[in-house]
Amino acid sequence: xxxxxxxxxxxxxxxxxxxxxxxSDKGTEMVADNLDEQEITWKVLIxxxxxxxxxxxxxxxxxxxxxNVTVHSVITQQRSPLPDVPAVYFVExxxxxxxxxxxxxxxxxxSEFYINxxxxxxxxxxxxFASKASATGKSDRIKQVYDQYLDFVVTxxxxxxxEIPDSYKIVNSPQSSxxxxxxxCDSIASGIFNAIVTIGTIPIIRAQRGGAAEMVAQKLEAxxxxxxxxxxxxxxxxxxxxxxxxxxxxxxxxxxxxFAHSWIYQCLVFDIFKLSRNTITMTTTNxxxxxxxxxxDIDPHDFFWxxxxxxPFPDAVENVETELSNxxxxxxxxxxxxxxxxxxxxxxxxxNDTLQIQEAVKKLPExxxxxxxxxxxxxxxxGLLKQLESKGLDSFFELEQSPDSSKTRQEFLTALKDGxxxxxxxxxxxxxxxxxxxxxxxxxxxxxxxxKYFESVEYDTTALKYIYDLRHMFKLSSMALQNKSLETNxxxxxxxxxxxxxxxxxxxxxxxxGLTEGKIQGVGSLLSGIKKLLPEKKTIPITNIVEAIMxxxxxxxxxxxxxxxxxxFDPRIxxxxxxxxxxxxxxxxxxxFIIGGGNYFEYQNLQEWVHQHENNNKKVIYGSTDIVxxxxxxxxxxxxxx
Numbered sequence: 001x002x003x004x005x006x007x008x009x010x011x012x013x014x015x016x017x018x019x020x021x022x023x024s025d026k027g028t029e030m031v032a033d034n035l036d037e038q039e040i041t042w043k044v045l046i047x048x049x050x051x052x053x054x055x056x057x058x059x060x061x062x063x064x065x066x067x068n069v070t071v072h073s074v075i076t077q078q079r080s081p082l083p084d085v086p087a088v089y090f091v092e093x094x095x096x097x098x099x100x101x102x103x104x105x106x107x108x109x110x111s112e113f114y115i116n117x118x119x120x121x122x123x124x125x126x127x128x129f130a131s132k133a134s135a136t137g138k139s140d141r142i143k144q145v146y147d148q149y150l151d152f153v154v155t156x157x158x159x160x161x162x163e164i165p166d167s168y169k170i171v172n173s174p175q176s177s178x179x180x181x182x183x184x185c186d187s188i189a190s191g192i193f194n195a196i197v198t199i200g201t202i203p204i205i206r207a208q209r210g211g212a213a214e215m216v217a218q219k220l221e222a223x224x225x226x227x228x229x230x231x232x233x234x235x236x237x238x239x240x241x242x243x244x245x246x247x248x249x250x251x252x253x254x255x256x257x258x259f260a261h262s263w264i265y266q267c268l269v270f271d272i273f274k275l276s277r278n279t280i281t282m283t284t285t286n287x288x289x290x291x292x293x294x295x296x297d298i299d300p301h302d303f304f305w306x307x308x309x310x311x312p313f314p315d316a317v318e319n320v321e322t323e324l325s326n327x328x329x330x331x332x333x334x335x336x337x338x339x340x341x342x343x344x345x346x347x348x349x350x351x352n353d354t355l356q357i358q359e360a361v362k363k364l365p366e367x368x369x370x371x372x373x374x375x376x377x378x379x380x381x382x383g384l385l386k387q388l389e390s391k392g393l394d395s396f397f398e399l400e401q402s403p404d405s406s407k408t409r410q411e412f413l414t415a416l417k418d419g420x421x422x423x424x425x426x427x428x429x430x431x432x433x434x435x436x437x438x439x440x441x442x443x444x445x446x447x448x449x450x451x452k453y454f455e456s457v458e459y460d461t462t463a464l465k466y467i468y469d470l471r472h473m474f475k476l477s478s479m480a481l482q483n484k485s486l487e488t489n490x491x492x493x494x495x496x497x498x499x500x501x502x503x504x505x506x507x508x509x510x511x512x513x514g515l516t517e518g519k520i521q522g523v524g525s526l527l528s529g530i531k532k533l534l535p536e537k538k539t540i541p542i543t544n545i546v547e548a549i550m551x552x553x554x555x556x557x558x559x560x561x562x563x564x565x566x567x568x569f570d571p572r573i574x575x576x577x578x579x580x581x582x583x584x585x586x587x588x589x590x591x592x593f594i595i596g597g598g599n600y601f602e603y604q605n606l607q608e609w610v611h612q613h614e615n616n617n618k619k620v621i622y623g624s625t626d627i628v629x630x631x632x633x634x635x636x637x638x639x640x641x642x
Contacts, residue, residue: 007157008621009300011198013058015150019116020045020067020088023146043086044110045072046079048097050151051090051118053163057153057277058300075100079109086112090148093121095128102132105141113142119151119194149197151190155278156309158621159603162191167625168251168596169636171212185212188625189219192246192593193227195623199244202228203591205569206549207248212595217248217569224571245587247549247566251596254541255470256436258633259429260601261397265316266309267600269380271630272387275600282383296376303370304377310604317381323374330367391423396430404438409446416453424459425631432467441471463634466641542592542602543609546620550587551613591621597633598624 006014018024020043045064047055052074064072073079075091087110091097101115121129126145133139152160170176170184196203202224207217251258262268266275274281278298286292298305304323308316388394395415402408412434416427431450435442454461539547548559549566592606603622610618628636 008160008195008199009058009154009157011200012054012150012152012154013063013300015148015198016055016059016090017067019090019146019148020064020069022086022088022114023116023144040068041086042068042070043088044082045069046075046087046089046091046104047072048075048091050092053153053277054118054150055090057155060297060299079104081107081109082111083108084111086110086114086143088114088116090116091118092151093117093119093125093147095125098125098129098132102129102136105133105138106136108138111141115142115145116148117146118148119190120147120149121145149194151194152198152623153277155627156603158607158619159600160195160621160623161598161627162188162623162625164188164191164625166636166639168628168633169640171250171596172252173640181212182215185215185219188212188216188595189223192216192220192591192623193223195591195621196224196244196246197227199591199621201242201244202571203244203246204587205246205248205567205571206563207567207569208250208253209565209567211250211252213248213250214567216595217567220246220248221569221571228571242588245549245590247546247590247592249542249545249592249594251594252470253545255467256433257540257542257602258597258599258628259432259630261393261400261426261429262601262604263312263314263397264309264601264604265311265313265381266305267604268313268384268388270600270627272384273380274629280380282380284379284383294379296380299373302373304373308377310607313381313384316377317385320374320377320381323370324378327367327371327374330363334363334367390420391426392418392420393423393426396423396426399430400433404434404440404442408434409442413446413449416450421457424454424457425634428454428459428463428634429630432464435467436471460638462638462641466637469641539609540602540605542594543605546590546592546606547609550590550618550620552584552586588617589619589621591623593623595625597626597628597636598622599627599630 022041061072069088070085071082075089075097087104089101091101101113104110105113129145130139133142151162153163154160164184164187167184167188170180205217205221207213262271269275269280273283275298278300280296280298282294282296283291284294304320308319311319392415395411395418399408399412399415402411412430415430435447451461451464454464544555544559545563548555548563552560594602606620606622610620
């Protein structure tokens with residue numbers, strides 16, 4: 001794999017592996033083939049809450065073992081001394097963490113200390129650390145002190161979050177002080193700076209004028225300019241002629257996408273269950289019909305998630321059936337060759353007589369891991385189908401794809417009165433999308449009927465009041481930007497929107513309810529029918545912005561007029577460059593960052609656009625202050641109006 005082909009997740013993993021190998025440039029090679037027992041140095045890894053989030057999103061315990069980490073602990077917890085073992089610290093640069101490291105030094109807790117901070121250690125803290133360590137008389141045990149520039153959480157190959165909660169509320173609340181907003185923008189600029197250093201190239205910055213995006217751009221340009229002029233920049237930054245473009249925007253360019261229902265597998269998991277740091281948390285029912293919480297890890301090497309997370313869920317269901325059939329076929333071939341009736345009858349110790357059995361035993365761990373992955377996704381898909389049917393989500397999804405009309409509004413009023421109370425937030429979300437994306441203001445009698453319904457179910461409509469104000473105050477980009485199709489042939493798709501969606505969904509759910517037991521039969525026709533619900537794929541505002549900046553020759557004049565107003569910064573050239581109108585140019589790589597919350601829906605739409613340009617080698621990294629569920633964003637804007 002060439003250097004340019006590494007994803008952001010690859011680069012973060014390599015940086016962590018290098019750190020665990022005492023910041024040796026050969027760190028990742030040692031992990032790949034560390035066969036010389038004499039060279040292996042076992043060590044402990046000490047982390048805090050923030051660094052645990054960073055590492056756990058991209059690595060598992062087995063990955064740490066490959067880097068010879070035998071124990072990993074939290075710095076604030078009681079830890080037993082291991083005086084003959086070196087320790088790698090990976091923590092935030094805070095006074096509290098520095099004091100805890102110095103205390104470990106005093107107590108001779110480890111043989112050697114390799115200190116790594118998640119981001120830049122400020123000079124006053126560095127001096128304080130040096131003074132306190134020197135006072136112990138044991139500072140010679142500190143072998144390294146490094147800034148790692150890894151203070152961001154990667155959840156997908158090209159997606160990251162700073163995990164800064166309530167950023168939209170802070171930026172948009174009249175109660176927020178200037179100091180609070182400045183502090184937030186400092187944190188955001190620092191987080192993006194970390195991601196850029198990890199990527200390894202200094203970007204051109206294009207930023208939306210006004211608001212937080214402009215403030216973050218100015219702060220980030222200053223950080224990058226200092227970095228370029230610093231001694232480390234020459235050795236750590238790629239000197240390729242191809243420049244990355246960083247696109248900075250505020251959440252208000254598109255509020256509607258924060259509430260959208262989606263058929264995409266990953267988006268559904270995030271929306272219906274909890275998907276955080278590559279762990280799915282879902283509620284299932286046990287044999288006693290009791291609700292139990294189940295947590296399932298999505299390993300970065302999960303073959304099914306990699307291949308299906310971006311696909312519509314009917315495709316994921318179809319593909320899990322195929323994977324299960326493939327597994328069964330492989331298992332049957334092994335059992336036929338070995339003469340055992342079940343894979344579990346094989347002796348994993350390898351004490352077998354025949355060569356065929358020995359070969360089968362070698363395949364056993366791989367097959368077992370494959371089956372565990374399939375079982376995980378069967379459980380998740382079955383849970384999704386149950387929720388989709390229970391809440392009638394197909395109707396809301398269809399309504400959100402329909403243009404505003406009296407027919408669409410009447411269908412929504414019918415959906416409101418479905419008798420269900422477990423989908424109130426879903427109804428609110430669809431109404432918000434209808435309200436924000438309608439070309440003209442929705443009729444007052446329709447609005448009154450909707451509000452009357454929410455009052456009848458005692459739902460707090462504070463969030464709606466904020467949305468009303470927002471539409472009045474802003475010319476939202478969802479109305480200003482010109483969408484275009486992501487399909488090569490849309491006419492066939494448009495003609496296939498017929499059929500009873502609820503009936504198809506119900507049939508699919510009933511047929512696949514036995515997924516967890518591996519019972520998948522006769523779903524072909526149902527899957528074919530449910531696929532008719534899939535809409536024409538269209539770009540959304542953030543994708544239109546990215547296209548206008550990265551590929552202006554193929555963008556609409558309307559979108560270009562909007563993005564031409566964006567500020568332009570180049571940290572490599574003279575100050576004041578942002579006052580100049582940028583020259584029209586194309587970019588192959590971009591990092592788009594949204595201040596005020598992001599979601600998987602936008603990430604997947606951007607990747608779909610990238611997929612169209614495979615021959616042109618386009619690449620888009622998506623980042624945000626936080627990845628926020630639609631329901632959590634509802635709560636956040638409710639707080640604003642209150």
